[in-house]
Amino acid sequence: MKNYQRGVGLLEVLIAVLVLSIGLLGIAALQAITLRNTGSSASRTQAAVQVYSMMDIIRADRANVAAYNTNIFISGDGTGKPGTMKGWLDGLKTTVAPDAEGRVICIADKMRCRVGVKWNDERATGGKGTPGEVEIESQL
Secondary structure, three states, X not given: OOOOOOOHHHHXXXXXXXXXXXXXXXXXXXXXXXXXXXXXXXXXXXXXXXHHXXXXXXXXXXXXXXXXXXXXXXXXXXXXXXXXXXXXXXXXXXXXXXXXXXXXXXXXXXXXXXEEEEEEOHHHHOOOOOEEEEEEEEXX
């Protein structure tokens, strides 16, 4: 007695395609997460560059250290010239994030400054709106 199996080959192909599809969906999800984290990393890198840039601006103008004090995080208004406090604040919006804010706290008599940048880093947190922040403190 002969026993013919019909359609088994098609079933095997269907299962193979299903497994392959699930694998490709996993790769696509991994790619999306990688892109999101890359954007967040780029913002953090630019924030670090901007913080050190402002510290260099202050070091170049040590006689006016007190003029750089903001004490709170503020944002630029688009009217600053490069190499100035307003220019730096405007630059944060274009290099770090549109909602980036900067802060400078200087103690003039001790020649010590703290420079920070804060922005909404929702790319890294999946839309939860957790702030990203980079801050340094230095003796001038």
